[in-house]
Amino acid sequence: MFNYILRRIGVAIPTLLVLATISFYxxxxxxxxxxxSERPLPPEVMANLEAxxxxxxxxxxxxxxxxxxxxTDFDFGPSFRFKDRTVNDLIETGFPVTLTYGFWAFIxxxxxxxxxxxxAAIKHxxxxxxxxVSTAIVGQVLPNFVLAPILVLVFVLWLGWLxxxxxxxxxxxxxxxxxxxxxxxxxxxxxxxTRSSMLEVLNSNYIRTAKAKGMPFRxxxxxxxxxxxxxxxxxxxxxxFVGMITGSFIIDSYFATGGIGVHFINGALNRxxxxxxxxxxxxxxxxxxxNLVVDILYAWIDPKxxx
Amino acid sequence: xxxxxxxxxATLVSASLMGASGMALAEDRHPExxxxxxxxxxxxxxxxxxxxxxxxxxxxxxxxSYIVRDLFEGLLNSDEEGNLVPGVAERYESNEDNxxxxxxxxxxxxxxxxxxxxAQDFVYAWKRAVDPELASPYAWYMGLMSIENGxxxxxxxxxxSELGVEAIDDYTFRxxxxxxxxxxxxxxxxxxxxPSPKWVIEEHGExxxxxxxxxxxxxxxxxxxxxxxxxxxxxxxxxxxxxxxMMDKVVTLVINDENQALNRxxxxxxxxxxxPAGQYPxxxxxxxxxxxxxxxLCTYYYNFNNDVxxxxxxxxxxxxxxxxxxDVIVNNVMQGGQFPAYTFTPELTAGFxxxxxxxxxxxxxxxDAKAKELLAEAGYGPxxxxxxxxxxxxxxxxxxxxxxxxxxxxxKLGVNATLENQEWKTFLSxxxxxxxxIARAGWCGDYNEASTFLDLMHSESGYNDANYVSEEYDAMSxxxxxxxxxxxxYTEMEELIAVDMPNAPIYHYTEVMMLKPYVKGWxxxxxxxxxQSKNLYIVEH
Numbered sequence: 001m002f003n004y005i006l007r008r009i010g011v012a013i014p015t016l017l018v019l020a021t022i023s024f025y026x027x028x029x030x031x032x033x034x035x036x037s038e039r040p041l042p043p044e045v046m047a048n049l050e051a052x053x054x055x056x057x058x059x060x061x062x063x064x065x066x067x068x069x070x071x072t073d074f075d076f077g078p079s080f081r082f083k084d085r086t087v088n089d090l091i092e093t094g095f096p097v098t099l100t101y102g103f104w105a106f107i108x109x110x111x112x113x114x115x116x117x118x119x120a121a122i123k124h125x126x127x128x129x130x131x132x133v134s135t136a137i138v139g140q141v142l143p144n145f146v147l148a149p150i151l152v153l154v155f156v157l158w159l160g161w162l163x164x165x166x167x168x169x170x171x172x173x174x175x176x177x178x179x180x181x182x183x184x185x186x187x188x189x190x191x192x193x194t195r196s197s198m199l200e201v202l203n204s205n206y207i208r209t210a211k212a213k214g215m216p217f218r219x220x221x222x223x224x225x226x227x228x229x230x231x232x233x234x235x236x237x238x239x240x241f242v243g244m245i246t247g248s249f250i251i252d253s254y255f256a257t258g259g260i261g262v263h264f265i266n267g268a269l270n271r272x273x274x275x276x277x278x279x280x281x282x283x284x285x286x287x288x289x290x291n292l293v294v295d296i297l298y299a300w301i302d303p304k305x306x307x
Numbered sequence: 308x309x310x311x312x313x314x315x316x317a318t319l320v321s322a323s324l325m326g327a328s329g330m331a332l333a334e335d336r337h338p339e340x341x342x343x344x345x346x347x348x349x350x351x352x353x354x355x356x357x358x359x360x361x362x363x364x365x366x367x368x369x370x371x372s373y374i375v376r377d378l379f380e381g382l383l384n385s386d387e388e389g390n391l392v393p394g395v396a397e398r399y400e401s402n403e404d405n406x407x408x409x410x411x412x413x414x415x416x417x418x419x420x421x422x423x424x425x426a427q428d429f430v431y432a433w434k435r436a437v438d439p440e441l442a443s444p445y446a447w448y449m450g451l452m453s454i455e456n457g458x459x460x461x462x463x464x465x466x467x468s469e470l471g472v473e474a475i476d477d478y479t480f481r482x483x484x485x486x487x488x489x490x491x492x493x494x495x496x497x498x499x500x501x502p503s504p505k506w507v508i509e510e511h512g513e514x515x516x517x518x519x520x521x522x523x524x525x526x527x528x529x530x531x532x533x534x535x536x537x538x539x540x541x542x543x544x545x546x547x548x549x550x551x552x553m554m555d556k557v558v559t560l561v562i563n564d565e566n567q568a569l570n571r572x573x574x575x576x577x578x579x580x581x582x583p584a585g586q587y588p589x590x591x592x593x594x595x596x597x598x599x600x601x602x603x604l605c606t607y608y609y610n611f612n613n614d615v616x617x618x619x620x621x622x623x624x625x626x627x628x629x630x631x632x633x634d635v636i637v638n639n640v641m642q643g644g645q646f647p648a649y650t651f652t653p654e655l656t657a658g659f660x661x662x663x664x665x666x667x668x669x670x671x672x673x674x675d676a677k678a679k680e681l682l683a684e685a686g687y688g689p690x691x692x693x694x695x696x697x698x699x700x701x702x703x704x705x706x707x708x709x710x711x712x713x714x715x716x717x718x719k720l721g722v723n724a725t726l727e728n729q730e731w732k733t734f735l736s737x738x739x740x741x742x743x744x745i746a747r748a749g750w751c752g753d754y755n756e757a758s759t760f761l762d763l764m765h766s767e768s769g770y771n772d773a774n775y776v777s778e779e780y781d782a783m784s785x786x787x788x789x790x791x792x793x794x795x796x797y798t799e800m801e802e803l804i805a806v807d808m809p810n811a812p813i814y815h816y817t818e819v820m821m822l823k824p825y826v827k828g829w830x831x832x833x834x835x836x837x838x839q840s841k842n843l844y845i846v847e848h
Contacts, residue, residue, distance in 0.1 A: 032732025035444060038749065040739055040769055044462040045446045052442035083360040083444075084516045085534060093534045152567065156574050164571040166560060167536050253563035258536025262563065271732055 001299070005292065012288045016281060017067070023280045024063045027273060034080035034271045053080060055273075066277060076281070077274030081266075087278035094260035095282075098247030100170050101257065105183035105244050106237075113187040114233065117194025121202060121229075122221065132191065139188030148181040148254045165256040178255045182248055186240050193236055198229040227301055234301065238294035242286045337553065342827065343847040344553065350826060350843055351558040352579035353568040357535045358559075361516040363501035364436040367444050369836075370559070372498045377540055377557060377840045378523035379501040382410050382429070382480070383492060387842065389657075389755065389833035391492055395424055395502070395524065396480070405487040405791075410495075412478040415547045418504055420522045426474035428502035428524075434467045435508075436499050445499045448753065452494050455483045489791055490756040493657070496837055497754065526552045526841035535561050540840075553828075553844035569821065578826050578845075582819035584704050587643040596824045600644030604653050604752035604834045605816035606760065607645075609697070609712075609745050610738070610773040613809055617693065618744060621807050622685040625666075627745075628811035629678035630719045631712055632671050636813060640711050641704070643819045648812035650801045652760040655815075655834045659757040662798045664805035675719050682720050693722045699747040700734035708813070709747070738772055748772060749816070755835055757797040758787065764800075764809055775809030824848070 035041055035049050050056045054065060069075040076087035113136075120132035142150075155177060156164040167174050201207060202225060210220045247261025260279065267275030299305045337344055358371030366375050382396040396410040416424035435441055436449045437460045450458045455471025471483035484491065494500070507522045508515045515521060521529045526549065527540035538559040542552060560576075562568040565583040572580040582590055582598065590598040611618040611627070618624055633647035649667030652659050666674055687693040697713060699705040706728065713724035724745070729737060738746045750770075752759040762768055765784050766776040783800050787793035804810075818836060822829060825848035830838055 030733070031736040036732050036735045036739075038735065040735075041444060042447050042450065042461075042769055044458075045442075045444065048439040048442040048446070048461070048463070049444060052440070081359065082357055082534065083365050084362060084513065090534060097536075149566070149570075152570055157570060160574070164574050164576055165562060165567060166576075167533070252535075254567050256536065256560060256562040256564075256567070258533055258561070262535065269731065 001296075005296070008292050008295075012285075012292075015288060016284050019284045020067060020277060020281055021063060024066075024277060025059070027268075027271075027276050028059060030268075030271065032271055034273060036271070053078065066274070070281065076278035079272055079275050081270045081272045081275070087274050090263055090275065091260065091278065091282065094247075094258060094263065097167055097170065097257050098252070098259035098261055099245050101175050101178040101182065101251070101259070102241075102245035102247060104175060105179045105186070106241055108179055109183040109186035109190055109240075109244075110237065113190030114194050114230075116187075116191040118198055118221070118226070118229070120191070120195040121198035124199060124202075129195075133195070136188040136191040136195075139184045140192070142184065144181045144185065144248065145250045145254070147184055148177070148250065151177050151181055152254075165254070167257045167259075174255075174257070178251050178257055181255070182244060182251050186244065189236065189240075190233060193233050194229060197232045198225060201225050201229050231298070231301055234294055234297050238290040239287065242283070242290050246283055246286065337827075337844060337846075338551075340827075345825065345845040345847045348553055348555040348845050349558065350554060350556075350579075350840060350845065351560060351577050353562045353572070353577050353581065354559045355561075355563065355565070355581070357561050358538070361521065361529070361532075363498045363503055364432060364441060364443050365445070366498050373838050374538060374540070374559060375498045375501065376525065376837065377527040378521065378525045378529055379498070379503075380416070380525045380546075381497070381501040382412075382495045384839060385496050385830070385833055385835065385837045387828070387830040387832055389830065389835055389837070391496070394496075395429075399492060401491070405489050405491065406484045408482045408484070408491050409475075410480045410482075412480060413547060414478055416524060417545045417547065418522050418524050419528045419543050419545055420504075420507075421545060422504070422506075422522075423477070424502060424524045425477040426480035427477070428504065429480045429500075430472050430474050431505045432501060432503040433472045434470050435503060437461050437470060438467045439463050443499070448494075448497060448499045451753065452491065452500075453484045453486050453488055455485050457485075486788060489793075490658075490754065490758075493754045493756055496835075526554075526839070527557060537561065546841075548841070552841040554840050557840045572821055578823045580821050582643070582821060585642065587819045590821065594821070597821050598819070599822055599829075599831065600817045600819050601831055601836065602646065602653070602655050602834055603816040603818050603836065604656060604755065604759075605749060606648055606651055606653060606751075607708075607747070607749050607813045607816060608648070608651065609811045609813060610743075610748050611808070611810060612741060612744055612746070612774060613776070614741060614774045615744060617685065617687070620685050622681040623687070623693070624808040624811070625806070626678040626681035626685070626720065627716060627722070628808050629666055629674040629681070630715055631811060631813060632715055633813060634671070635715075636708060636711055640707050641814065644817045646815040646817070648814050649805070651764070651804060651810070651812050652757045652797065652801060653752075653815040653834075656752065656757050656760070657755040658792070658794050658797075660794055660798055662802045662805070664802060666805060678720060682722075687720075687722075689721055693720070694725075695722065695744045696725045696727050697745045697747070698727050698729065698734065698737065698743040700731045701728045705747055712813075741772075741774060746772065748810070751816070752835070757794070758784075761787075761797060761800050764804060773809040775804075775807065777803070777807060779803060780807075 035046060054062060066077060079085050079087055116132045120129040123129050152164055155162045162173055162177055207225060210224055247259040249261050249265045252259040252261035263275055264279045335344060354370040358374055359368045360366045360371060363375050363379050366372055380394045382394050383391050384394040386392045395412050395416045397413045399410045401408045412426055418424060436443055437446055437457055446461045450461055456465050456469045459465040460467050460470055473481050475481055504522045511520045518529050518532050526543055526546045528543045530541045531539035541556045565581055568580040569583055571577050611624045613619055637645045637647050649664055650661045654661045697709045699709050709726050716722035716724050763770050764775050764780060766781050780803055783796050787796040825846050826843060827846055828843040
């Protein structure tokens with residue numbers, strides 16, 4: 001197992017390098033640059049800016065310097081758009097925000113999603129099943145850019161219970177709406193995967209055997225059915241968790257949380273090169289990490305899997 | 308001796324107590340208007356985006372400049388009507404040909420760490436603004452101010468110590484210009500020209516604008532800054548005019564989504580927000596005392612590429628411009644109180660008298676008839692229709708305008724205009740490369756004087772995307788620079804471009820916003836919207 005983890009980490013480093021290189025060159029194929037604006041800068045001013053940020057060097061050198069700084073100093077470079085700030089600043093202030101609401105959205109989606117799916121499977125073809133499936137489908141078809149305004153309309157404008165946005169250091173009132181808006185579609189997917197997986201498990205031979213020998217149903221579910229049910233769910237959860245903790249453009253821009261979800265898209269629109277690179281590497285790194293976590297969990301859930 | 312000291316101390320204490328109680332009394336009512344003031348003097352507003360910087364020499368966006376105006380103060384300020392009023396400078400004078408300007412600074416101005424604000428701080432800041440090492444994106448503004456050696460320093464040919472600014476003494480600041488500029492004082496209300504504290508910048512380096520490090524000389528000090536979420540600034544007790552500042556605290560909330568910002572305004576979380584596109588008529592009807600449309604020094608226009616056929620023919624350009632029904636665009640498409648534009652320079656620009664340009668005086672029917680005639684003269688008609696493409700950056704608003712205009716051209720002139728939209732930065736590089744026939748553009752004045760608009764059509768201007776070249780126009784532009792009162796030449800220049808029509812001005816922008824009725828002191832009369840929170844106050848509500 002230990003060797004396996006080492007091997008995976010060994011593969012992760014070149015993967016990240018390839019990812020960074022491809023993104024870097026793709027980024028430069030987009031027309032315009034960080035300092036292109038409605039009011040074109042005079043050539044002298046542009047030259048000074050390019051010299052300051054090292055954009056006057058050949059591309060391979062820029063990439064080399066950038067990666068070297070990342071590896072040696074963990075320095076993701078200055079932001080071209082927010083000139084007083086570095087990409088590290090942006091990550092330091094924004095990542096705790098998305099990590100917080102992403103984590104709670106994950107808990108929300110897993111707890112409710114798995115419960116809904118399990119109930120639907122156990123009470124297969126009953127009213128409870130139909131209710132759970134309908135809820136999941138509604139959650140799935142309501143994208144967060146539709147759900148978020150509905151939540152605001154109800155909880156902020158009509159009921160006046162919650163603030164319409166902001167973060168305020170992560171007080172609970174500010175977390176609830178982003179968590180629901182972000183978690184709901186994940187919840188729906190988890191419920192559907194859990195349901196179909198559990199149905200399959202409940203129809204398998206060893207469950208029939210357990211039933212036949214008179215084991216109590218509740219015990220069968222907890223002891224024998226739940227763990228194998230989770231296999232497909234867990235493989236979904238790895239990338240889903242990364243997706244949630246790195247935030248979402250919609251959630252961040254709608255609820256004005258100050259999370260990192262907006263930086264990825266805004267960075268691309270602003271041609272804020274170091275922001276694009278920094279967040280690509282961060283997102284790539286997290287994805288690789290949690291895929292590894294999922295694989296380790298696999299081994300724990302399914303004794304047949306050995307690394 | 309000891310007793311004297313004690314008595315003196317006692318007098319001082321009671322004096323300060325009286326001062327404090329006097330302040331408390333004054334806080335109930337506004338000293339000038341007599342309005343009852345709210346107990347909490349806090350103003351919270353929405354910003355579309357995080358500010359580009361809090362460094363006065365580096366900041367380049369409108370929202371950021373507002374914050375910088377609260378944290379720092381320049382030589383001059385503008386009042387509610389946009390007139391120049393003293394800032395750090397109590398008065399100023401120029402030599403006869405307006406090439407040397409001297410500003411006399413007040414002696415009671417202090418930095419928020421207690422240091423006096425001196426002429427040396429301005430010298431430092433202005434040299435900093437042109438320093439290639441700082442590489443300020445707004446260095447061009449210093450070039451525009453025509454300070455001696457400014458351009459050469461930016462280009463790296465001359466050392467920054469050679470900039471034409473000097474501190475005659477601690478409180479006298481002198482600027483030497485390379486050409487005569489009558490409107491120079493208008494230019495020093497801009498954030499780029501604000502002083503900066505050398506000792507703080509040298510101590511903290513690039514971190515100097517963070518809360519706790521930042522030292523300013525404005526009416527407010529920075530107390531909190533969470534990137535992309537909020538920025539809080541609170542009263543600076545050391546500010547020289549602190550007693551006339553009613554506002555205790557100002558909060559900027561960054562909210563990208565304009566509709567959500569309006570929701571939060573409705574929920575009472577914001578005192579000011581922007582009106583989302585297309586919602587002004589509804590909001591004005593529902594809350595007439597909250598919805599405002601403020602004229603801006605900005606022009607929305609279409610550039611014709613004067614280099615390519617058929618737009619190298621002034622008749623074609625004029626025909627297309629004439630056929631645009633600007634009233635329809637303003638009243639039915641934009642619906643935000645914008646003004647139809649028949650001149651490139653907005654009418655509200657100081658010292659500018661718009662000429663009665665022929666096509667502005669006609670009725671739309673007359674313009675349409677003339678347009679048909681002109682296009683026919685240029686060889687286009689039902690048998691040989693003109694085909695072209697309108698390029699704009701992706702946005703609902705620009706799309707609506709382009710659809711309306713292409714329909715007008717199709718219907719009146721039989722012109723087939725295809726619409727093409729591009730993502731912002733892609734659009735900008737396509738446009739500056741000249742790969743277009745007709746492209747949308749917008750321009751806002753940098754200072755309140757017509758040259759900030761008219762310089763654009765100069766053949767050597769870096770912003771002349773239409774590639775318009777007219778020796779006559781260039782000559783007039785040069786003549787205007789030499790004059791004490793160039794307004795008559797500006798009028799002639801507008802007359803010339805109304806004939807040559809290098810671009811089609813469409814409308815003059817307005818800023819549409821929602822402001823709670825209890826926020827007073829907003830500079831509605833200032834076309835530049837140089838808001839300073841120290842002039843705002845909250846009345847009881």
